[in-house]
Amino acid sequence: MSGGSGAPGTRRRARIIAATSLVALLVTGAAGAAVWSYGSGRTVTAGTASDPSAQTATVTRTDLSNSRTLDGTLGYGRATTVRANATAGANGGGTVTWLPADGTEVTRGKALYRVDDRPVSLLYGDLPLYRRLDTLNTVGRDVRMLAENLVALGYTIGNQPLPGQTVNVRLPDPDPDQGAGADEAPSRDADRDTDPSPDASTPATGGSTAPPTTKTASPSYLPVKVGPDDGVLTQELIDAVKRWQTYLGVPATGVIDASDIAVLKGAVRVDSVQVQTGDPADGPMLKATTTGKAVTLSMEATESGGIKRGQRVTVHLPDESTVPGKVSSVATTAEPAGAEQGPDAPPMVTVTVTLDNEAKARKFDSAPVRVDFAGESRSNVLTVPVTALLSLREGGYGVQLANGKLIAVTTGLFSKGQVEVSGDGLAEGARVVVAS
Known part of the structure; x- marks a missing residue:
């Protein structure tokens, strides 16, 4: 069997692995290394017909932009x-x-x-x-x-x-409770401590007992x-x-x-x-x-790859005025979506935006806002769903046509679950297999 052929069920499982891996790569901003390989050449023709039950999508020609507007909350940032x-x-x-x-x-x-x-x-x-x-x-x-x-x-x-x-x-002074060092020779006067003679501790003059003397070590x-x-x-x-x-x-x-x-x-x-x-x-x-005003917002982890720290944004305040700002942080860990979004909701990441002019927002303690993220645009390009991409053994990505043929593609702009693609043999209107 050729390198491009295989059981339909195997191809479906491999596509799911590839799509899931691509999502993970997008979240970390490292969409490069292939974590699953398929085929031995840049373009491979399957030896058998494709699985008739496979889900497909149409290759479209359209304008693509990763500019977006998201809802956020004006407040004081994450506590x-x-x-x-x-x-x-x-x-x-x-x-x-x-x-x-x-x-x-x-x-x-x-x-x-x-x-x-x-x-x-x-x-x-x-x-x-x-x-x-x-x-x-x-x-x-x-x-x-x-x-x-x-x-x-x-x-x-x-x-x-x-x-x-x-x-x-x-250095700290030696602990006096430790006593003399083990290598220190006992004093010759030590025997006097046990002398039973009354004169041993009483001066000959009959005066008071002299205070004992202690040896003070020099500080280190x-x-x-x-x-x-x-x-x-x-x-x-x-x-x-x-x-x-x-x-x-x-x-x-x-x-x-x-x-x-x-x-x-x-x-x-x-x-x-x-x-x-x-x-x-x-x-x-x-x-x-x-103490400064900030905007926090949640977005799907698969959509956060294009958001970078320092990226410029425009915040729409409740009074319809706008204030420029920038992304101050993008969470590196995706968290489960809230219960109100359902069990099948995708994981989310938190993005924090700081304002250039906080004075314009000080009259709002906490309020919903809209945030415009400027991005790149592509005109009249071919696009497919991100879940149509397969990782190739030699690097890069490919798509599988509905008839089973695999075509190596070059990816471009990613936006809202779609990706710009180009490759020999890929045309508008073609049907490509997507992960189910």
């Missing part, structure tokens, strides 16, 4: 969860004593919530504080985050060591080179921390615990609180969004 850092520290694992009201906007330095009546302050950054900062000359990116926030809040922190410089970080230091993204916990920075703590009304220790602050990318708007006062501070505390 993210803010969790309490229940590590050891002043606020770690305490009790929630205050929470903000829904809709509250919180900016740098302000309290997101309070634990044991101490504020957990919002700082801006990409790296959370993951340790206790209590040692002079501690080096790290988290230290730089703290320093930059204090400067933004108006505190002077002095000069920071430059990248490439070396600072000495004091570790030289650390400052990296290009590092900050250093200098004495000036510690002093700035103390001044900030005084302003917050907490003890001015100069020590910052990971549980004292919450690090987010910027100012936030409280969407909803997840706990009540009196609850333990050891999990999700609240959900927050950005």
